[in-house]
Amino acid sequence: MFKLIAIGFEGSANKLGIGIVEHTYEVDVLKNSDDTKIFEPIDIKVLSNVRDTYNPPPGQGFLPKDTAKHHRDCVIKVLKKAISDANVSVTEIDAVCYTKGPGMGAPLQSVAVVARTVAQLWKKPLIPVNHCVAHIEMGRAITGAIDPVVLYVSGGNTQVIAYSEKRIFGETLDIAIGNCLDRFARILMLSNDPSPGYNIEQMAKKGRNYIELPYSVKGMDVSFSGILSFIEQIVKKSKSLDDYSPEDLCFSLQETLFAMLVEITERAMAHVGSREVLIVGGVGCNERLQEMMEIMAKERNAKVFATDERFCIDNGIMIAQAGALAYAHGYQVPISESWVTQRYRTDQMLVKWRH
Amino acid sequence: MIISQGAEARVYKTDFYGKPAIEKVRFQKKYRHPTLDAKILSRQINQEVRLIHRCLLNDIPVPCIYNIDKHEYKICMEYIEGDKVKDVLLKHNGENDIEGLLALKMAEVLAKMHDNGIIHGDLTTSNMIMNFGLGFVSKIPEDKAVDLYVFERAMISTFPSSAKLLSMFFESYTKMSKHSASVMNRLADVRLRGRKRDMTG
Numbered sequence: 157m158f159k160l161i162a163i164g165f166e167g168s169a170n171k172l173g174i175g176i177v178e179h180t181y182e183v184d185v186l187k188n189s190d191d192t193k194i195f196e197p198i199d200i201k202v203l204s205n206v207r208d209t210y211n212p213p214p215g216q217g218f219l220p221k222d223t224a225k226h227h228r229d230c231v232i233k234v235l236k237k238a239i240s241d242a243n244v245s246v247t248e249i250d251a252v253c254y255t256k257g258p259g260m261g262a263p264l265q266s267v268a269v270v271a272r273t274v275a276q277l278w279k280k281p282l283i284p285v286n287h288c289v290a291h292i293e294m295g296r297a298i299t300g301a302i303d304p305v306v307l308y309v310s311g312g313n314t315q316v317i318a319y320s321e322k323r324i325f326g327e328t329l330d331i332a333i334g335n336c337l338d339r340f341a342r343i344l345m346l347s348n349d350p351s352p353g354y355n356i357e358q359m360a361k362k363g364r365n366y367i368e369l370p371y372s373v374k375g376m377d378v379s380f381s382g383i384l385s386f387i388e389q390i391v392k393k394s395k396s397l398d399d400y401s402p403e404d405l406c407f408s409l410q411e412t413l414f415a416m417l418v419e420i421t422e423r424a425m426a427h428v429g430s431r432e433v434l435i436v437g438g439v440g441c442n443e444r445l446q447e448m449m450e451i452m453a454k455e456r457n458a459k460v461f462a463t464d465e466r467f468c469i470d471n472g473i474m475i476a477q478a479g480a481l482a483y484a485h486g487y488q489v490p491i492s493e494s495w496v497t498q499r500y501r502t503d504q505m506l507v508k509w510r511h
Numbered sequence: 512m513i514i515s516q517g518a519e520a521r522v523y524k525t526d527f528y529g530k531p532a533i534e535k536v537r538f539q540k541k542y543r544h545p546t547l548d549a550k551i552l553s554r555q556i557n558q559e560v561r562l563i564h565r566c567l568l569n570d571i572p573v574p575c576i577y578n579i580d581k582h583e584y585k586i587c588m589e590y591i592e593g594d595k596v597k598d599v600l601l602k603h604n605g606e607n608d609i610e611g612l613l614a615l616k617m618a619e620v621l622a623k624m625h626d627n628g629i630i631h632g633d634l635t636t637s638n639m640i641m642n643f644g645l646g647f648v649s650k651i652p653e654d655k656a657v658d659l660y661v662f663e664r665a666m667i668s669t670f671p672s673s674a675k676l677l678s679m680f681f682e683s684y685t686k687m688s689k690h691s692a693s694v695m696n697r698l699a700d701v702r703l704r705g706r707k708r709d710m711t712g
Binding site for chain 2: 375419
């Protein structure tokens with residue numbers, strides 16, 4: 157038995173997350189590693205998963221500068237808690253993983269600085285991680301999905317990915333779904349606590365009347381910006397709340413956006429012949445989206461895998477998870493090459509642990 | 512008798528007042544709100560019929576439409592005897608003359624469609640003419656190039672040895688389409704970028 161402990165630092169958007177994961181392998185992966193071998197951990201244990209979210213006041217989004225400041229202010233507190241929750245000493249940690257991108261520049265940098273510092277202090281290898289790949293790997297680890305079509309939906313990303321082919325099937329042509337929901341929450345002046353999407357979901361549960369909105373699926377891709385402009389105009393033009401209730405608007409927006417997502421996911425499943433669908437990313441904890449996906453999957457004799465907010469919403473543990481896999485397969489970078497980038501496609505990261 | 516079932520429709524063989532016909536039935540999606548579902552189904556059926564009609568007007572070989580039922584989302588059309596391109600290729604894998612003829616035929620039809628502004632939207636060897644549900648009308652080289660790119664990707668993933676067929680296909684397409692210069696240039700760009708955008712956040 158070989159144990160590998162990794163710590164992950166995530167701060168690509170408004171959540172600062174630090175988590176520690178422990179992998180158990182049958183062999184010493186570091187000594188046996190070469191370019192062809194693939195190691196699957198026989199056991200994955202989440203030792204700690206701590207998160208602190210920056211919430212701007214209602215009607216505002218999170219700006220890079222303020223978000224970075226939030227991360228800098230609370231990173232030491234979060235780090236200490238992650239280590240004490242995990243009940244490990246820093247000497248036991250084998251690898252320090254951090255988000256390389258994609259994400260907002262300033263928050264990414266502020267967290268990478270901390271990861272670099274502790275890696276040097278503790279004399280540990282440093283592993284940069286693609287945020288999107290981390291989401292998928294965490295979803296896979298928690299749910300046990302084997303070869304799923306992945307719907308990755310968050311504030312910054314909307315993609316349908318065929319995991320077996322490491323290929324992006326469909327994606328948004330403009331803004332991400334979470335961004336669309338967040339901005340609509342701002343228009344309605346909903347609270348950003350715990351998250352704008354959660355508050356929209358609660359409002360939508362009380363909505364009854366479906367208001368027709370544009371529906372925009374282009375082949376395998378989707379587009380949201382026109383829908384947002386359209387619904388924004390409805391809100392601005394209506395004289396009183398009697399015209400349209402905010403509950404109905406939230407309901408209609410969710411119904412329209414999620415139907416688009418389910419449609420392209422189904423098409424991808426039909427194309428690759430997959431019977432599994434895995435939903436990851438912050439919007440993935442929306443219960444209505446999960447329910448619609450369930451109905452689609454049931455008709456196709458397929459199975460839906462979804463996780464709850466601990467693993468769906470950005471967190472440190474997923475960075476540790478993907479980083480540990482990369483490290484087990486011989487990947488690390490020197491400090492001089494440990495940069496971050498705002499643009500980093502899911503299909504750009506070398507995924508050595510898959511054929 | 513059901514002959515095929517896709518993600519969006521079932522196709523039955525039937526007859527229409529004595530003529531052999533097929534019936535394509537789009538089914539409702541229970542995950543969608545009923546109002547939205549009706550809107551989408553109705554839009555897809557309109558689109559499909561319009562594009563088939565446009566093909567007919569421009570001498571592009573497509574099945575004749577016999578009847579449309581917008582309440583049940585059914586299109587009844589002419590039954591055409593023959594095999595799918597995919598099946599022909601599977602059966603005659605490696606036979607140069609048959610592949611060459613097929614490449615020429617496909618290029619001819621597609622060039623004609625594109626010159627008349629008809630974009631297929633989902634070109635694979637299993638639904639060459641049958642499925643226009645994702646099609647649209649456009650004169651922009653970008654849209655035609657993406658159409659070709661999708662076709663190329665589908666061919667390569669189903670028939671790994673299709674390089675020769677594809678080169679014959681593109682050669683004929685270039686010769687036959689009036690706007691092929693701009694489309695082929697655009698195709699080079701589309702291939703390079705692979706997919707549309709670099710991800711930001």
